[in-house]
Structures are given as structure tokens and as C-alpha cells.
Amino acid sequence: MSADTITIATFVVIIAITLGITAWASRRSKDTDHHYVAGGEIKGWQNGLALAGDFMSAATILGIGGLTALGSFTGFYIAAGGLAAFLVMLLLVAEPLRNLGKYTLADALTSRFNAKGVRSAAAISTIAICIPYMIAQLVGAGAVIELLTGVDYAVAVIIIGILMAVYITAGGMLATTYIQVVKAVLLIVAIFVLLVLVLARFSFNPLAVLDEAGAQLGGGAFTPPHGLEGLSWVSVALAYMFGASGLPHILIRFFTVPDAKAARASIAVSIWVIALVLAAMPIIGYGAALLVGQQTLAAEASEGGNLAVPLLAEVLGGPFLLAFVAAVTFATILAVVAGLVIAASGAFAHDFYNNVIRNGEASDGEQLNAARIMAVVVSVLSIVLSLAVQNVNIAILVAVPLVIAASANVPVILLTLYWKRFNTTGAIVGMLTGLVASVGLTLVGPTAMGENALFPLAGPGLVSMPLGFLGCYLGTVLSGTRAREERERGTQVPYEEIHVRSNTGYRSIGEELEREPTSRSRA
Amino acid sequence: MEREDKLGVNEPSAEQSGPRPRSGGWEQVERTSAFAELVKAKKAFIVPAMLFFFVFFTAWTALGGLTTVLDGRAFGAVTWATVFGFAQFVVVLVLLHLYTARAKKWDRLVEEARREAPERRRIS
Numbered sequence: 260m261s262a263d264t265i266t267i268a269t270f271v272v273i274i275a276i277t278l279g280i281t282a283w284a285s286r287r288s289k290d291t292d293h294h295y296v297a298g299g300e301i302k303g304w305q306n307g308l309a310l311a312g313d314f315m316s317a318a319t320i321l322g323i324g325g326l327t328a329l330g331s332f333t334g335f336y337i338a339a340g341g342l343a344a345f346l347v348m349l350l351l352v353a354e355p356l357r358n359l360g361k362y363t364l365a366d367a368l369t370s371r372f373n374a375k376g377v378r379s380a381a382a383i384s385t386i387a388i389c390i391p392y393m394i395a396q397l398v399g400a401g402a403v404i405e406l407l408t409g410v411d412y413a414v415a416v417i418i419i420g421i422l423m424a425v426y427i428t429a430g431g432m433l434a435t436t437y438i439q440v441v442k443a444v445l446l447i448v449a450i451f452v453l454l455v456l457v458l459a460r461f462s463f464n465p466l467a468v469l470d471e472a473g474a475q476l477g478g479g480a481f482t483p484p485h486g487l488e489g490l491s492w493v494s495v496a497l498a499y500m501f502g503a504s505g506l507p508h509i510l511i512r513f514f515t516v517p518d519a520k521a522a523r524a525s526i527a528v529s530i531w532v533i534a535l536v537l538a539a540m541p542i543i544g545y546g547a548a549l550l551v552g553q554q555t556l557a558a559e560a561s562e563g564g565n566l567a568v569p570l571l572a573e574v575l576g577g578p579f580l581l582a583f584v585a586a587v588t589f590a591t592i593l594a595v596v597a598g599l600v601i602a603a604s605g606a607f608a609h610d611f612y613n614n615v616i617r618n619g620e621a622s623d624g625e626q627l628n629a630a631r632i633m634a635v636v637v638s639v640l641s642i643v644l645s646l647a648v649q650n651v652n653i654a655i656l657v658a659v660p661l662v663i664a665a666s667a668n669v670p671v672i673l674l675t676l677y678w679k680r681f682n683t684t685g686a687i688v689g690m691l692t693g694l695v696a697s698v699g700l701t702l703v704g705p706t707a708m709g710e711n712a713l714f715p716l717a718g719p720g721l722v723s724m725p726l727g728f729l730g731c732y733l734g735t736v737l738s739g740t741r742a743r744e745e746r747e748r749g750t751q752v753p754y755e756e757i758h759v760r761s762n763t764g765y766r767s768i769g770e771e772l773e774r775e776p777t778s779r780s781r782a
Numbered sequence: 783m784e785r786e787d788k789l790g791v792n793e794p795s796a797e798q799s800g801p802r803p804r805s806g807g808w809e810q811v812e813r814t815s816a817f818a819e820l821v822k823a824k825k826a827f828i829v830p831a832m833l834f835f836f837v838f839f840t841a842w843t844a845l846g847g848l849t850t851v852l853d854g855r856a857f858g859a860v861t862w863a864t865v866f867g868f869a870q871f872v873v874v875l876v877l878l879h880l881y882t883a884r885a886k887k888w889d890r891l892v893e894e895a896r897r898e899a900p901e902r903r904r905i906s
Contacts, residue, residue: 338867339839339842470858481864482853483847488847490847520889530875538871758812762892763817765811768807768808
């Protein structure tokens with residue numbers, strides 16, 4: 260059996276498993292609630308694995324491994340920034356958002372502001388994040404699969420796109436979650452095997468790996484970049500730290516669990532998983548640098564080192580391990596893109612169609628149909644765009660979503676939860692300011708314009724995130740209507756309600772107060 | 783069993799849009815001593831923890847990127863910038879465990895507020 264045959268066979272096994280999960284989920288995914296949030300029935304630890312899986316995309320894992328293997332310190336920033344993001348999420352947003360939200364990010368915000376403007380702004384920023392993110396994943400996926408299996412780029416993208424549409428229209432969030440869980444477990448196994456095999460070559464002494472990498476790769480491997488590049492990485496790390504708390508496909512994961520306790524448990528599981536996987540990445544990256552050899556890696560440098568980890572697998576375990584790592588990469592791409600399709604199609608179908616166009620009056624059947632139709636539309640749209648941009652620099656597409664999340668979504672989420680005077684105008688202005696600033700500064704920055712950049716930082720988060728907060732503040736204080744007046748008009752709910760609900764998870768105050776003092780709660 | 787579980791989640795009214803008349807009652811929960819204690823306890827942990835972590839993380843990226851103080855070798859080929867990077871992992875895990883330990887107490891306060899709120903209504 261040739262290496263390609265083994266690889267394709269493992270890909271077919273992965274596809275069969277995911278379709279099996281989808282078939283099982285489709286029998287339970289019968290209403291809108293199941294489609295978007297798996298009926299809120301996912302267990303904390305399962306959701307934790309899925310959350311970790313959402314963060315550990317192919318771009319993250321292959322990217323960090325590649326950066327490290329090529330002797331760059333910056334892989335550490337992405338690794339620690341990603342972990343920091345989950346702590347920020349735990350401390351500030353996970354539990355309160357779980358208590359306020361329903362299906363989408365916009366649902367959580369409109370639990371305070373009864374305004375179509377807020378919902379529309381949240382839906383626009385969700386789409387502005389998910390579509391580029393998805394294209395970046397698909398373009399990367401197509402390239403990696405082409406290199407690993409010889410399957411044509413266009414064919415690979417189309418296959419993934421079709422699988423996506425099938426998973427989501429048939430299995431909804433339930434299928435997406437379990438596919439993500441399976442992928443997370445496979446990824447952990449793959450990383451663990453690679454770690455052990457690398458260490459075995461260095462008599463199980465991690466310091467020996469680091470020392471030898473330092474000797475061979477030179478100073479850059481353990482020294483961060485300085486000057487303007489250093490400042491740019493400060494900015495990128497900041498966007499990582501806060502951005503994940505505003506990524507729609509991550510936030511909707513908290514709506515799939517029954518309560519805030521389960522949301523907390525999910526983060527605990529995901530932090531441990533991510534910490535262990537990311538702590539292993541430097542060893543694996545340096546292992547690739549030492550065992551694959553710089554010459555081979557440099558030959559693949561046009562891929563940004565993305566193939567360092569698969570190449571290491573081939574050196575350590577031959578065609579079988581290569582096939583396994585390739586299949587895990589494939590599963591990773593499928594699972595992450597599926598989560599993005601749910602988030603993006605929710606913004607179209609639930610936010611725009613049901614709540615803005617139909618005033619929230621569409622029947623459950625109509626909502627479910629809209630959700631499924633939009634999932635297909637989003638999948639097709641992404642396939643077409645991915646085929647169109649395959650020769651464009653995808654670095655822009657990778658950079659933008661996280662910065663938009665940090666600049667447009669995070670300020671509004673935090674102020675909705677914690678600032679009593681925040682009002683509708685502030686929320687809309689803040690969201691649009693953050694969106695325009697992050698997209699605009701990326702387009703005039705070095706990522707898009709290279710040498711002639713008008714704005715010096717490759718990651719604009721350091722500037723665009725404060726601008727997002729400033730937009731929220733100025734929108735609030737300069738608008739004629741104060742929060743108090745909005746409450747009198749009924750366009751904003753009393754802050755006490757948000758305060759109590761976000762801290763306790765009560766859904767209806769009447770129910771709570773009618774309860775007999777002695778009776779135990781349903782928790 | 784799944785149907786029962788989601789009753790709470792499915793409550794249609796609360797988070798749908800459209801202005802609606804609001805009946806009071808939330809401040810009654812807010813006024814319970816258990817809720818006041820809950821908010822105070824959360825603030826007392828989350829605010830300092832978040833500030834500390836923000837400073838600790840930004841200090842690493844800023845000192846690493848803008849100065850050369852972390853470029854020195856700590857041991858072997860490993861620089862202080864790398865050690866500081868791994869320290870982020872340790873701090874995240876420690877804060878995670880401090881948070882979850884405290885959150886268990888907060889859950890009890892939420893339950894207490896639940897029991898206390900209807901009593902306050904009877905009194906007032």
C-alpha cells in the first residue's frame with residue numbers, strides 16, 4: 260500500500276465517522292433549539308473538549324508548530340495568548356453570557372437592548388468575523404490536503420464544503436459538537452504520540468531538545484522580535500487575549516450547556532486540554548527543526564512552515580503516522596468550519612430573518628427551514644469565495660477575524676454586562692467603530708500593503724480595541740437619550756434585571772418570587 | 783428527559799426583542815443579603831485577578847518585544863522570555879483553580895438568594 264493510499268483510507272474513515280455522528284444527531288435534531296444549541300443538553304466536559312477543539316484549529320496547531328520549527332519565538336505568543344483568552348473568558352464573560360443568551364451573540368445583547376439596530380450590528384460583525392475565518396480555514400485546508408494527498412485544491416475545498424452543508428442541515432449543533440469532541444480527542448492523541456516519539460530521540464530529556472534547538476536555530480528561537488515588529492506582536496498577543504471572548508463560534512458553545520456551572524466546567528476542561536497541548540508544541544516544533552532538518556523545512560517555507568508537523572510525523576512514524584496526522588488535520592478543519600457555519604447561518608437566519616424581518620414571529624418550522632437554508636447558502640458562498648481567493652494572501656483573512664472580535668464585540672459585550680449607563684446608541688456606535696477600525700487599519704497596514712503601509716502595525720488590535728471602547732463611550736454620552744430614558748420607553752430593560760440574571764441565571768422573575776420559600780430550586 | 787431540561791432555556795419571552803411592559807421584582811432579589819454578598823465576593827476576586835493577569839501577560843509581551851531585558855539566558859539555551867512565557871501557563875492554571883474553588887461558594891449564595899427573595903416579598 261502506498262503512502263497516498265493509506266492517507267486516503269484514513270480520510271475516508273474520518274468522513275465515515277463524522278457522517279455516522281450526523282446520522283445519529285439528525286434523529287434528535289428536530290427543532291430550532293436543537294439546531295442552534297443542541298437543546299442546551301451538552302455536558303460540561305464534552306463542551307470543554309469541543310471548546311478546546313474550536314480554538315485548536317488547523318491554522319493554530321500547524322501554525323504554531325511551523326513558527327517554532329522555523330526558529331521564531333512568536334509561536335509562544337500565539338500559544339500563551341490563546342490560553343490567556345480562555346482565562347479572560349472564564350473571569351469576565353462565560354457565565355454571565357450563558358445566563359443571558361439563547362442562540363446567538365445578538366440574543367445575549369438584546370436581552371438588555373430591545374433594538375433591531377443592536378441585533379443587526381451584532382449580526383453584521385458575526386458575519387464579518389465568520390466568513391473570512393471560514394475562507395482562511397478552507398484555503399489553508401485545500402492547500403494542506405493537496406500537499407498531503409495529491410487531491411486537487413478545488414476538489415478538496417468542494418468536498419469539505421459539501422460535508423459542511425450535510426453536517427449542519429442534518430445534524431445541527433449536536434452533530435457539530437460531537438464531531439468537535441471526536442476531533443479534539445484525536446488531536447490530543449496525535450500530539451501525545453508525537454511528543455513521546457520526539458522525546459524518545461533525546462533520551463526523554465526536554466531540556467536537551469531545547470538546548471540543541473538553541474544551538475542549531477540560533478538566537479531567534481528563544482528571543483522575541485524587537486522594535487516595531489515587537490510592538491506589533493504586543494498588539495497581536497493582546498488581540499488573542501481578548502479576541503476569543505468575542506468570537507461568535509466560541510461564544511455560542513456556552514449556550515449548548517444547561518447552566519452557568521456547566522459553562523464554567525467546560526472552560527476548566529478546555530484550559531487544561533489547551534495548556535497541555537500547547538505546552539507540548541515547542542518540543543514538537545523544535546523536534547521538527549532538528550529531526551526533519553532545516554533544508555527540507557526551508558524547501559516548504561512557502562507554506563509558512565505549515566507542513567513542519569506532518570513532515571515530523573513522517574520522519575518519526577513513517578507513512579502510517581503521517582496518514583494519521585493528516586487525517587487529524589482534516590478532521591480539525593471539518594469540525595472548526597462546521598462551528599463557523601452554524602454561527603454565521605445563525606446570524607442570517609435567526610437574527611436577520613426571524614428577528615429583524617419577521618419581528619421574531621416566524622414559527623419554529625419556518626425558523627428551522629431558514630436556518631438550514633442559510634447553512635447551505637453560507638457553505639456554498641464560502642466554497643465559491645475560497646476558490647476565487649486561492650491565490651490571494653490569506654494572511655489578511657487570518658488576521659482580521661480575531662481583531663474584529665476584540666474590537667467590535669468584546670467592548671460591547673463587557674459594557675452590556677457591567678456598565679449601568681450603557682445605552683442602545685453606544686452599543687451600535689461601539690460595534691461599528693470597532694468593526695471599521697479593525698478592518699480599515701488592517702487594510703492600510705503592512706499585512707495588506709507591505710512596504711507602503713500607512714499604518715505601521717501588522718496587528719491593529721492595540722489601536723482598534725481602545726477605539727471600540729471609545730465608540731461605546733462616546734455613543735452613550737453624546738446620544739440624546741440617557742439609559743434611564745430608554746428604560747422608561749421600554750427600549751432597554753432595567754439594569755437590575757441584567758445584574759440579577761447575569762449573576763444568578765434566573766430566567767423569569769415571576770417564577771422565582773412565587774416559589775415557596777422552602778422549596779428547592781431545580782438546580 | 784431532554785425536554786424537561788430545556789424548559790428554562792426555551793422560555794420564549796425574556797430574550798426576544800420587542801418592547802414589553804416589565805413587572806418589577808428584580809430589585810427584590812438584588813436587595814437580598816445573599817445577592818449583595820454574592821456580588822461583593824465576585825468583585826473582590828475577579829477585579830484583582832483580572833488586573834493582575836492583564837499586567838502579568840502584558841509585561842511579558844511588552845518587556846519581550848520593546849526591551850532586551852528578557853533576552854538573557856536563564857539556563858542552557860533558554861532565555862528569560864521563554865521562562866516568562868511558560869510562567870503564563872502556570873498562572874492561568876492557578877487562577878483557574880482559585881476561581882473554580884470560589885465559584886462553588888458563589889453557587890451556594892445564588893441558592894440562598896433564591897430562598898431569600900420570596901420571603902422579602904412577603905415581608906414588604
